[in-house]
Structure formats: structure tokens, C-alpha cells
Amino acid sequence: MSVIAPNFKLSKFIVSILGDVFWILFLIVLVGIPAIFIILFFIPLPVINGELLTPFLALSWLVNPTLTLPIVKAFMTTDIFRVMAFPGFGFAALLAASVIFIERKMMAKLQLRVGPFYCGKVEGILQLMGDGLKLISKEIIIPAKADKPLFWAAPVLFVATAAAFVALIPVAPGWVVADVDLGLLGVFAVIGFFPIITILSAWSANSKYPFIGGIRALFQMVSFEIPLILSLLGVVMVTGTLNLSEIAASQSSFPWIIFLPIGAIVFFITMLAELERIPFDLPEAESEIVAGWLTELSGMMYGLVQLGTYLKLYAFAGLFTVLFLAGWHGPMVIPPFPSELLTNGLEMGPITLTIDGLPLFTQEMLNGTLWFVIKTMAVIFFIILPRGVFPRVRVDMLLNLGWTKLIGLCFVNIFIALGLLYAGVLGPGGLQ
Amino acid sequence: MATELPSDVNSSEVLVDQTSSKWLPPGLALQKVDERIMTLNVGPQHPGSGHMRLIVQIDGDYIVACDPDPGYVHRGEEKMAEYRNYITNIPHLERPVIHDSCNVLYPYVLGVEELLGIEVPERAKYVRVIASELNRCIYIMYWLAIYGIFLGHSTMFMWPAGDRELLIDLMEKMTGARVTHAHFVPGGVRNDLPPNFEEVCLRQVAYFEKRIKEYAAIFYDNPILIARTRDTGVLSRQDAIRLGTTGSVLRASGVDYDLRQKEPYDVYEELDIHSNVMKEGDSYARSKIPWLDMMESCNIIRQALQKMPKSGSVRVKLKPNPKGKGLDTVYKRVESGRGSLGCYIVSDGKPEPYRVKLSVPSFRNLIALPYLLKGEKLGNMPSVYWSLNYWPVEADR
Numbered sequence: 084m085s086v087i088a089p090n091f092k093l094s095k096f097i098v099s100i101l102g103d104v105f106w107i108l109f110l111i112v113l114v115g116i117p118a119i120f121i122i123l124f125f126i127p128l129p130v131i132n133g134e135l136l137t138p139f140l141a142l143s144w145l146v147n148p149t150l151t152l153p154i155v156k157a158f159m160t161t162d163i164f165r166v167m168a169f170p171g172f173g174f175a176a177l178l179a180a181s182v183i184f185i186e187r188k189m190m191a192k193l194q195l196r197v198g199p200f201y202c203g204k205v206e207g208i209l210q211l212m213g214d215g216l217k218l219i220s221k222e223i224i225i226p227a228k229a230d231k232p233l234f235w236a237a238p239v240l241f242v243a244t245a246a247a248f249v250a251l252i253p254v255a256p257g258w259v260v261a262d263v264d265l266g267l268l269g270v271f272a273v274i275g276f277f278p279i280i281t282i283l284s285a286w287s288a289n290s291k292y293p294f295i296g297g298i299r300a301l302f303q304m305v306s307f308e309i310p311l312i313l314s315l316l317g318v319v320m321v322t323g324t325l326n327l328s329e330i331a332a333s334q335s336s337f338p339w340i341i342f343l344p345i346g347a348i349v350f351f352i353t354m355l356a357e358l359e360r361i362p363f364d365l366p367e368a369e370s371e372i373v374a375g376w377l378t379e380l381s382g383m384m385y386g387l388v389q390l391g392t393y394l395k396l397y398a399f400a401g402l403f404t405v406l407f408l409a410g411w412h413g414p415m416v417i418p419p420f421p422s423e424l425l426t427n428g429l430e431m432g433p434i435t436l437t438i439d440g441l442p443l444f445t446q447e448m449l450n451g452t453l454w455f456v457i458k459t460m461a462v463i464f465f466i467i468l469p470r471g472v473f474p475r476v477r478v479d480m481l482l483n484l485g486w487t488k489l490i491g492l493c494f495v496n497i498f499i500a501l502g503l504l505y506a507g508v509l510g511p512g513g514l515q
Numbered sequence: 516m517a518t519e520l521p522s523d524v525n526s527s528e529v530l531v532d533q534t535s536s537k538w539l540p541p542g543l544a545l546q547k548v549d550e551r552i553m554t555l556n557v558g559p560q561h562p563g564s565g566h567m568r569l570i571v572q573i574d575g576d577y578i579v580a581c582d583p584d585p586g587y588v589h590r591g592e593e594k595m596a597e598y599r600n601y602i603t604n605i606p607h608l609e610r611p612v613i614h615d616s617c618n619v620l621y622p623y624v625l626g627v628e629e630l631l632g633i634e635v636p637e638r639a640k641y642v643r644v645i646a647s648e649l650n651r652c653i654y655i656m657y658w659l660a661i662y663g664i665f666l667g668h669s670t671m672f673m674w675p676a677g678d679r680e681l682l683i684d685l686m687e688k689m690t691g692a693r694v695t696h697a698h699f700v701p702g703g704v705r706n707d708l709p710p711n712f713e714e715v716c717l718r719q720v721a722y723f724e725k726r727i728k729e730y731a732a733i734f735y736d737n738p739i740l741i742a743r744t745r746d747t748g749v750l751s752r753q754d755a756i757r758l759g760t761t762g763s764v765l766r767a768s769g770v771d772y773d774l775r776q777k778e779p780y781d782v783y784e785e786l787d788i789h790s791n792v793m794k795e796g797d798s799y800a801r802s803k804i805p806w807l808d809m810m811e812s813c814n815i816i817r818q819a820l821q822k823m824p825k826s827g828s829v830r831v832k833l834k835p836n837p838k839g840k841g842l843d844t845v846y847k848r849v850e851s852g853r854g855s856l857g858c859y860i861v862s863d864g865k866p867e868p869y870r871v872k873l874s875v876p877s878f879r880n881l882i883a884l885p886y887l888l889k890g891e892k893l894g895n896m897p898s899v900y901w902s903l904n905y906w907p908v909e910a911d912r
Contacts, residue, residue, distance in 0.1 A: 475667030
């Protein structure tokens with residue numbers, strides 16, 4: 084961006100960053116270390132170097148890097164790390180937050196404006212944090228005649244379902260929260276849960292516009308689920324498995340989009356509809372039904388639904404990457420870990436240090452994550468792009484598209500997959 | 516082509532319970548309860564309504580009846596005009612449509628000139644034409660931006676809203692104000708053009724025309740837009756005439772009626788004006804006509820700049836408190852951004868007008884809305900509603 088914010092002074096910027104660092108350290112000492120203590124107290128602790136890791140031992144080891152790294156490595160093998168941090172919720176939420184920022188900036192470029200600019204000093208990078216603070220601080224207003232338990236539960240269920248969807252996506256070889264054999268079936272089950280939550284929220288609000296929006300969402304999601312499932316059958320046929328990690332692993336030499344382009348296109352279109360993105364954002368059509376099924380949600384309830392929406396966006400883009408774009412496969416660009424650090428150690432002034440816990444991540448895992456993120460971001464770019472180009476479609480146009488054209492294309496795709504199988508070009512596991 | 520109007524011409528009959536003897540405002544009257552029918556109050560606090568309310572009854576996704584309820588922004592402009600003299604009326608009479616302020620003031624100024632017997636200098640007439648055409652473009656850009664966002668096309672909201680600034684800057688150079696110009700006065704215009712106005716105007720208008728031609732690629736030729744607005748809200752030629760619609764709505768239904776051609780005022784008869792007419796009468800045609808009008812406005816501006824006398828006075832000096840000549844009436848009308856805009860002035864020989872009546876195109880076009888929405892899908896409501904080129908503030912005056 085060529086524009087510089089008015090009143091921008093580098094010295095003030097540096098001072099503010101130093102102030103932030105001070106407060107972060109202050110809070111870590113006051114809150115962070117006790118929190119670590121509490122967490123270490125409750126989680127089942129691993130055995131390291133032959134002795135059980137107690138919180139006291141862990142804290143005393145934290146000062147010694149040769150002993151800290153094994154603790155971190157042991158923590159990374161636990162389920163709680165996978166669910167909360169890396170392939171699960173935290174990673175997905177981070178990507179979703181960056182997607183919101185990228186979307187805002189991209190739409191601004193497309194529409195000849197600047198976009199978020201002031202919040203966070205650099206290109207409005209903290210705008211999302213500001214929005215989140217605003218949503219948290221707002222009062223939650225619930226309609227008087229709403230069915231309150233359901234109305235409260237719906238946003239939470241929405242985020243939980245989106246997080247369950249995220250848990251099924253493999254990011255790197257071996258890095259997936261739930262590596263189930265029927266992974267794709269699990270995806271269909273999770274996707275089938277969204278319309279129920281939507282109609283629950285819409286109906287329990289006991290208001291007209293949410294009701295119309297909820298009915299529209301139900302129509303849209305249910306009628307697009309069939310082409311969604313059918314479009315993925317081709318991939319299942321040629322790979323012969325429903326396990327998402329195995330599907331990704333089967334594309335080591337080429338992605339399935341080369342052989343099944345129609346399936347990929349149909350899946351992409353149904354994905355837009357399931358995500359309620361423009362041109363299929365009928366359930367939230369602003370000029371017709373205010374905000375659709377989100378109309379009565381206020382404050383952080385709305386924020387939770389937005390978080391769930393973007394988690395869902397990431398999960399769908401990740402699913403597209405895994406099924407059609409070869410998942411984590413890509414040229415090796417991460418340099419190998421220097422093995423002399425393990426054998427000879429690190430020269431730090433007068434002492435030589437041999438660190439046992441390294442490397443924390445393998446080279447394959449880092450490379451796979453990098454390629455997965457790049458491909459997913461590319462898919463998300465194409466999901467966002469129609470928002471700047473197309474107006475909204477109408478319900479009848481949408482249903483016509485879903486029930487006639489897309490299902491027809493799905494069957495074409497299935498016949499292509501069958502033809503490839505019977506001609507002997509492809510078989511379970513890849514090229515024959 | 517339909518030969519007669521729908522039978523229930525007054526749609527409020529459908530809504531108001533006939534058994535109740537007491538009259539109630541629309542929306543409050545008792546209604547026959549039908550389990551299938553849901554009544555939606557679209558507005559006044561609704562992103563797709565403007566300063567008005569549409570009482571829409573829907574059966575599933577289909578609109579059964581629609582009852583527009585304007586009047587939320589009635590400001591008594593006509594009554595206010597009776598307490599001010601002919602000159603001090605100018606700033607507040609342009610308030611109904613501030614985005615089209617020159618055109619909204621034009622019939623009043625023409626009428627006052629006829630009442631007071633003022634001869635306007637030739638150069639002032641050309642300056643008025645340029646200002647009014649620029650203002651028409653500014654209004655249509657604003658209208659187009661809202662039409663874009665009504666259809667969920669956010670780029671079409673941002674682009675016209677941004678490109679509109681070009682002409683607003685031009686008007687600022689010309690009149691000193693960005694939106695409410697108060698530029699036309701009886702006897703000419705308030706100020707002469709700035710020294711280098713002609714070249715700046717030609718440059719800005721050329722760029723503006725290039726930009727609006729780009730809108731075709733993203734908006735008017737967009738397959739989804741065409742599929743959404745083609746054959747929706749069709750107003751036949753006869754219905755358009757019988758309902759009394761004007762401007763772009765009338766011309767989209769195949770009636771070639773442009774006041775700049777049919778009843779030329781000021782110097783429009785000396786300019787070569789092409790009137791844009793489409794035969795379809797659907798939302799798409801109604802939304803495309805204003806866009807074509809903008810290109811026509813650019814041509815008119817170029818012609819006017821060419822033919823304009825390069826020097827001379829732009830204003831006749833008036834007496835401090837001009838009075839009409841006894842009991843006199845005058846009716847003048849111009850083609851505004853929305854259609855024929857008339858002003859009826861009654862003078863009783865005093866410095867203040869006895870009565871000023873604005874005949875606004877927005878209200879005439881709104882009359883067509885209940886017929887167009889009946890039987891349409893709810894998803895077509897925003898596009899049909901806004902394609903009528905309706906400005907709620909103007910309709911309420």
C-alpha cells in the first residue's frame with residue numbers, strides 16, 4: 084500500500100511495541116506461569132528420562148533448554164496439543180483470521196478502496212481483534228418470545244460442528260486430529276449437521292426474517308448436499324478408500340483434479356453454496372431478509388457464528404486440497420535439519436550444548452504443512468473472488484442449478500471415474 | 516401486452532378489513548388471517564427499504580400483495596415555500612433530492628422567471644444545461660450504487676460511489692458546494708464558470724464515460740444479473756402509460772417520452788439529444804436506461820460546452836424583493852434524473868408565492884410498485900423496487 088497513515092511516527096511505533104512487549108512479559112509472569120502450572124497439574128503427564136514429569140519438575144526443567152525441549156516434544160505428541168493447537172482448532176482459527184484479513188484487503192483492492200487501515204498501525208492488521216473486542220463488549224439481546232435454550236445453544240453448536248469438521252482434515256503426513264478410516268463419511272455427517280443447527284437457530288428466534296433465512300438455508304444446504312456427496316464419489320472410486328490421509332497420500336505423483344476436473348468444479352460450486360458465499364448467500368440476503376438467519380443474533384453470539392463460518396471455509400478449502408490438489412505433496416523446499424547440532428552440539432560462547440529434543444518437527448511435516456497452506460490459501464482465494472464479481476442468485480435459480488445441472492455433471496464425473504478404472508489407467512492407490 | 520390493469524387496482528383493499536368501520540392506518544388494520552400468508556413489514560428499519568415501508572404479504576416465496584407506505588420523511592417543503600420569498604425558497608426546495616439538486620430546482624426557477632418576466636442570458640442557459648446534466652449523472656451514480664448493493668453486488672456499490680466523486684469535484688469547482696449547490700437562481704446561475712472549467716470538464720467527463728463503459732463488463736453483461744432481472748416485474752407499455760409512470764420507467768417500457776426532446780426548455784432544442792428507449796419493460800431494462808442516460812448526458816455536456824458563448828453575463832440583476840404581477844399561475848416541468856418533475860406556482864402579487872406544488876416523478880413511479888410485485892418472488896423485491904427509480908425523500912417532499 085502506497086499510502087502512509089497520517090501522524091505515523093516510527094519512534095512512537097517502536098515505543099508502543101516496547102510497551103506491548105513489557106505488558107506481555109508482565110502478564111506471562113503474573114498469569115501465564117500459574118496457568119502453565121494449572122494445566123500441567125490436570126493433564127496426564129508423560130515419563131521423561133525415566134521419571135514422571137510433575138509440575139514442579141517441569142518448572143524446574145524449564146530453565147534448562149536441554150530438558151525443556153523434550154518436554155515440549157512430549158507435549159506435542161499428546162492429543163490435547165493436536166486438538167487445541169496444531170492441526171486442530173488453533174491452526175484453523177489462525178488461518179481463518181488471516182483469511183478474513185486477506186478477504187477484506189482483496190475486496191478493497193478490487194473495489195478501488197483502501198480497506199481496514201488504521202487499527203494495528205500496519206495496514207489495519209489488528210482490525211479483526213478490534214471487531215472481536217467490539218462484539219464481546221456488546222450486549223446480547225434475545226427476542227422476548229425466543230426459545231432461549233436452543234437459541235443460546237445454536238451458535239456454540241455451530242462452532243463445535245465446524246471444529247469437528249476441521250479435526251478431520253489431514254494437514255501433513257500423520258498430522259490429523261481424527262484419523263478415522265471412514266473420514267469422508269465423517270465429513271458428510273458433519274456437513275449434514277449444519278442445516279439442523281441453522282434451522283434450530285432460525286426457528287428458536289421466533290422472528291420472521293430469521294425464519295425465512297433458515298428455511299432458505301435448509302433448502303440450499305439440503306439440495307446441494309446431494310451433488311456434494313456425488314461429486315466426491317469419483318475420488319473414492321479411484322482411490323478405493325474413505326480415509327482422507329490415504330486419499331492425500333495416493334496423490335504423490337499427480338493430483339486427482341487432472342483426471343476428475345468435472346468433479347472438482349462441481350465440488351467447488353457446491354462448496355460455495357454450503358458456505359453461503361456470494362453468489363449463493365441467499366440465507367443472509369441483506370436487501371431482502373435483513374441478515375437472514377443471523378438477524379436476531381447479537382454480540383458474541385454473532386461473533387461465534389462468524390468464527391464457525393470461517394472455520395468451515397478453511398475446512399472446505401482444506402478438503403478440496405486433500406481430495407483434488409494432492410494435499411501436502413509438493414517439491415521439498417524446507418532445508419534438512421543440521422544433524423551436526425545433534426551430534427556435535429551448538430557452540431554458545433565458551434560452552435558446547437547438545438540438545439536432545441531436536442528436531443521438533445520433521446522435514447516432511449514442515450514441507451507438507453507449507454504446501455497444504457499454500458494450496459488451501461489458493462482455494463480460499465478462488466472462494467472469495469466471486470464475492471467481488473457476481474450478484475446474488477435467486478432461490479429458484481439456485482435449486483434449478485443444484486437439482487438438474489450439478490447432479491447431471493456428477494454422474495458424468497462418476498462415469499469418467501469408472502471409465503478410467505475399467506480402462507486400467509487408474510486403480511486403487513494411483514496410476515496402474 | 517396486457518390490455519387492462521389488474522382488477523384490484525387499489526391494493527390497500529386487499530389488506531384493510533372491510534368490515535371494520537373505523538379507518539386505521541395501513542398495517543394496523545385487522546386482517547383476515549390466512550395460515551399460509553405471512554406479513555412482512557419491510558422497512559423503515561430494513562436494509563432494503565429506504566425511508567419508507569413496504570407491507571408485503573408472502574405465500575411461501577411468492578408475494579401476494581404489496582402495500583407501499585411512504586411518508587416517513589415528509590418535511591413540508593411545499594408549505595415552507597409559502598413563508599419565504601422567491602429567492603429564499605431556493606436552498607430548501609432542493610432538499611427533496613440533494614443528489615439531483617440542480618434538476619429539482621430547475622422547474623421552480625423556470626416558473627419564477629416566467630412569473631416575474633425575467634429574460635435569462637444565453638450563456639447562463641448553457642451553464643444550467645451543463646450543471647443539470649452533471650447533476651443527473653451524480654444522481655444516477657448514487658442510484659446505481661444502491662441498485663448494485665440491493666442485488667448483492669458489492670463491487671457495483673463501491674465503483675459508482677467512488678466514480679461519482681469525479682463529477683462532484685467538478686460541481687464543486689463550478690458552484691462551490693459538493694452536494695447542495697443552490698446554483699440556479701431566477702435570472703440565471705449564481706456564479707460564472709471558473710476560468711479553466713472547459714478543459715477540466717472535458718477531461719473529467721471523458722474519463723467518467725470511459726469508467727461507466729467498464730460497468731457493462733462487471734454488471735450489465737453479468738449472466739447472473741441478467742438471469743435475475745430479465746422478465747421480472749414486467750410493466751407493459753399500456754400499463755406504464757395508464758399508471759402514469761415517467762422517466763426511465765416509462766422509456767424502459769417502450770414509450771419514447773423525454774421532456775428534453777418533447778418539451779425542450781432553455782437551450783435543449785439547440786442540442787442533439789438521443790432518447791434511450793427499450794421495449795422489454797422488465798427490471799433489467801429499467802436498470803439499464805439510466806446507465807445509457809449517463810452516456811447521453813456526457814454527449815450533451817460536450818455539445819453544450821462547444822456551443823456555449825465564451826463570454827457574457829450569467830445572471831440578471833434582480834430587485835431586492837421581487838413580486839409577481841397580480842394573480843398568476845405557472846406550471847413548468849423538466850426531465851430530472853427520475854423523470855418528469857413539475858412545479859406549479861401560484862402568485863398573488865406578494866413577494867412570497869401563494870402556493871408551490873411539486874409534482875415529483877418518484878411518487879408516480881411508486882404507484883406501479885404494487886402491480887409489479889404481485890406474484891413476484893421475494894428475491895425479486897429489491898431489484899423491482901429500486902429499478903423504479905424511486906427516491907423516498909422526494910416522494911414525501
